[in-house]
Amino acid sequence: MDIPVTAADATTGLQQRFAGLLAQHQGIVLKVSRAWTRDIDDRQDLIQEISVQAWRAFPAFMPEKAAFSTWLYRVALNVAISQQRGRRLRQRHHADVEPDHLEQLASPAETVEDAAQLAQLHALIHSLPSMDRALLLLHLDDYSHQQIGDVLGISASNAATRLHRLRQQLRQQANPTPNARG
Structure with missing residues (x-):
């Protein structure tokens, strides 16, 4: 005798599948949230919002079109x-500026030098425009x-060109050439 599958059973299976995939790819959510927020509370809010939006969109996820990691990156970056746009709009309308909070890094640096370099990297990432950051x-x-293009909704050649320009820009920032004296 077959036991009928109910809608609740199907939903539970979908939830379990989603939870497993999200746990497997949680690093994506953490990287995106770290790159887009400085405050630990804002980061937690962003992680939660990414998870909620990913769950809402999950029934439309088509594994034959994209890997889950690619799809999740797209959802996370869009959220x-x-x-970020919402925060900027609120900041325009409110004079209060929230202070930055220092946080304990998820993977602590081995040395003070590593911590300083990591802090520099995070500051650099935060200074980039959204598309460059992504x-x-x-x-x-x-x-x-090709995968970058798929996530960002641009062609592979556009992704390659933008990435090349970004690397050049970052090299110039890291190694500024002294002005030639005339």
């Missing part, structure tokens, strides 16, 4: 960029130009 995160995660 982060939307929240490009850099995906590149650092070894995504191909």
Whole structure:
């Protein structure tokens, strides 16, 4: 005798599948949230919002079109960029500026020098425009130009060009050439 599958059973299965995939790829959510927020409370809010939006969109996820990690990156970046726009609008309308809070890093640096370099990297990432920040995160995660394009909704060649320009810009910032004296 077959036991009928109810809608609740199907929902439970979907929830378990989503929770497993999200746990497997939680690093993506953490990287995006760290790149888009400085305050630990804002980071937790962003992580929660990414998770909620990913769950809402999960029934439409098509594994034959994209890997879950690519899909999750796209959701996470869209949520982060939307929240950033919202914060900017609120900041325009409110004079209060929240102080930055220092946080304990998830993977503590081995030395003071490592911690300083990591802090510099995070400051650099926070200073980039949204598209460049997203490009850099995906590149650092070894995504191909095609995958970066898929996540960001641009062509692979556009992703390659933007990434090349971003690397040049970062090299110039890291190694500024002294002005030639005339």
